[in-house]
Amino acid sequence: MSLRKIRTFPDPILRKKCRIVKAIDHSVKSLSDDMIETMDYAGGIGLAANQVGVLKRVVTLHLPEEDHRVLVNPEIQASSGVRQVREGCLSFPGYQGLLTRSITVEARWIDRNGSYFKISAEDLLAQAIEHEIDHLNGILFVDHLVAHQHLTRPVTENSLESHNHDLDVTVNVKNNDTYERLKTRVELNKVYSDSSLSELQYDLYDAGYLLDRE
Template sequence: MSVRPIIKYPDQVLRQKAKTVPVVDKSIKTLIDDMIETMKAGSGCGLAAPQVGVSLRCIVLGMPEEEPFAIINPEFVKRVGEREIEEGCLSVPDLGGHVKRSISVIVKGLDRQGKPIRVRGKELLCQALEHEIDHLNGVLFIDRVESPDKLFKKEKPVEVEAKDAAADLAASQ
């Protein structure tokens, strides 16, 4: 398992429709393991294969305090309701925005063994499923922001700012 570089917007792989995974073999299982490690390293709750430069229909999800899992060739079976939420993306690290997402979804696909699965998602899992499946279709959350006033620049985390301030102070002495 290894952490792969996360592809950043405006790289064109993020805008392509990903290809169907024809067979779940060792290379797909390695991809899944690497994606889970990459997602954890980036402190994300989901990651799509195009975000690591692989244009295949594979996503991984890792909800807080739950074991991460993969869905290969995911498809929506059902979407219910609508809500507006704040969203960000590891591939668009400097921006956040308010987007409309479903209240709940049901997604079908294959697990890492190639067996059929169905996943019901509400709240964060629902949001992550929609966000990651969007990636497989070449859609980014910034495409779902209704107007520029619903997009915002993310602030650096406090620890990074403190580190920067310490470096500036050391350089001035």
């Protein structure tokens, strides 16, 4: 097992759709082992494969006081109810948002050993399943915000504002054969819809930027 690098926003892979897993082979098993180790190390309760740079429909979950779960090709078959929840994401370190999620979710998947699972989930499990399956479809929790001002960072010593729309990112800018590190700010209130984010991706690619994976 080994730790994998968690991709953070605005890495374009977070907006990509993951592909169906056709066979649970060695690569899928080692991916899920690594994802569990990476998720636990980061203190998260869920992780989707594109968050570690792999476009496969694989999710790992680790809810408090529960065993790890590996979800291959998970699908939501039905959902009901609406509630507001506070939520974060390992790809947006430090950020939390107020958003809407379902109360109950019926989902199915295949586990690491190829067994078929079908459950009716509530509370945190329903929320985590929705969050992670969204990831597999390139959807992020910031797409579900009740309003942009509900995206906040904890107040720190250096920042008295709890309402902050800006995200600091470091990009490596290609300059002939060398790379120059550049710190820049992305305004989150401008990128929380798919349409504006695709412009951002385009800009990053087009400018020859490589996102910092450090």
